[in-house]
């Protein structure tokens with residue numbers, strides 16, 4: 079009985095050991111399968127990566143080699159081509175210099191030739207040259223621009239360019255610069271140039287500089303002399319005419335005739351040039367020189 083039980087126990091133990099070894103074998107084989115499959119998977123991934131990136135690397139290598147080849151060949155070409163280009167440029171520069179010197183030489187030669195020809199023509203055929211000159215002059219006279227130019231030259235030569243003229247210009251510019259600031263009685267009657275000169279003689283609040291005083295009193299003195307002559311001017315027609323001419327002149331420059339009517343005061347006392355100078359002042363300085371009313375508009379008057 080005991081031996082039977084012992085044998086049964088041994089058999090059971092054997093069965094258990096066999097079962098456990100079977101289980102261990104199965105687990106071992108499963109783990110092995112897993113490991114091998116992961117190894118295979120990684121090797122597959124690596125092979126795929128190589129297959130994909132290999133051509134790219136090769137292509138970049140090829141492109142880099144190609145670029146290096148191109149750059150080196152470009153450098154070589156530049157080195158090869160620079161010398162002929164430099165030579166060609168130097169050739170062009172020397173040719174241009176030669177051409178310029180030839181042209182200058184030929185120009186001077188042509189001018190000299192023309193001079194020699196003109197002298198020969200004058201010496202050999204004086205009557206023909208005279209005829210040619212008269213023809214050219216008559217053609218020149220036929221053009222209106224020539225007459226205009228000649229008139230301008232004559233007017234320029236007639237200009238009084240002495241010291242006295244410059245002093246007059248200076249005194250007029252001083253008058254122009256100072257008269258808009260000078261206070262005047264509004265609504266004063268129109269007196270023409272006389273009114274302006276009498277205002278100039280009046281003593282002012284602020285004494286001006288000595289030089290300005292001299293310049294201002296000089297025309298005033300002349301005007302006083304004219305006023306002294308006034309009783310006789312009534313009889314002398316020449317002086318009457320002179321007085322009338324004076325009245326027609328602009329009250330500022332005393333030179334041009336009055337051609338601009340100021341509105342709204344309707345004083346006709348300025349010439350075109352003085353009006354233009356006056357209208358360049360600010361609006362609050364654009365006053366009529368006779369009545370001090372502000373000028374809103376100007377009208378050109380043709381007498």
Ligand SMILES: [Zn+2]
Pocket residue numbers: 328329330331332333334348349350351352353
């Ligand atoms: Zn004027």
Ligand SMILES: [Zn+2]
Pocket residue numbers: 340343344345366367368369370371
């Ligand atoms: Zn006025």
